[in-house]
Amino acid sequence: MESALNDFRELLAVETAKIDRSLAETLNKTISLLASKGNLQSSAGMILITRNASDTIPMHCQTAFVLLLRSLTAHGIQVDQSNKDTVIGVLRAWIKGRLLQLREVASQTAPMANQNPAEKDNYLKEIEYLGDLEIRRIASEVALIAAAHSRDKPDQQGYNLVFNAQVGVIQTGAGSFGIANQHIDQGASKALTEALAKIHALATADDDPQRNDVLDLVADTRAELEKEKPNQFKVKSLVSGLGDALSLMPKMKEAYDALKWAGTLVGVNLP
DSSP: OHHHHHHHHHHHHHHHHHHHHHHHHHHHHHHHHHHHTTOSSSHHHHHHHHHHHHTTHHHHHHHHHHHHHHHHHHTTOOOOTTTHHHHHHHHHHHHHHHHHHHHHHHHTSHHHHTSOHHHHHHHHHHHHHHHHHHHHHHHHHHHHHHHHHHHTSOSSSOOOOEEOSSTTEEEEETTEEEEOOOOOOHHHHHHHHHHHHHHHHHHHTOOOTTHHHHHHHHHHHHHHHTSSSOOHHHHHHHHHHHHHHHHTOGGGHHHHHHHHHHHHTTTOOOO
């Protein structure tokens, strides 16, 4: 799992930098607005600064969640009952650290810098509160994923399912192999390809920071579908990841709806 976590951290560092840059711009605009109205050192100023920082928390948390699942999937690791606590622990630790950083960023702005420490802390508690809610939500999401995956495993026999490099082959035990059902209906493949084309066009025209992630996932899914024997497990994982990425982009509802419909044809039910 360590290789997957290293990839996760590298990807997340890039996305975090993008969000931080956007936050810095928002804070500067807020400070300029407050200064122009003579409210730089006021309770209203502290409320706005805290809100600016808090508004990034859902995006930070969902981005971490999506990128960790993508990294695990790319390394052939499926979230189940055996590793869900580790996955939740990784996300919880990162989010807690991010909340502390957001507090520090907010507390050093002009509206906060010279305020009474107790009063300032009272406003900044909002960051911890919202962060804890996100941690609870993500922990529940991971638990649901683990439950869904574990439900499909045999109860009576302790098979260890390992997907090997050769497409379609799974190892069910020492020296025992089977063929996974990886057939994708031609109609489903066509519908998904058309949905991907629409998503690509919409994402290309969007200026959201998540756009590049969406375009990368579209390219990966297309490449898999174009193979003579597409790996259904991989296609489903990519479609699920693409759905998560699109859910972070407010202007991409049309693209999400297109993927949601096509996804059902390959066994992916997006919310």
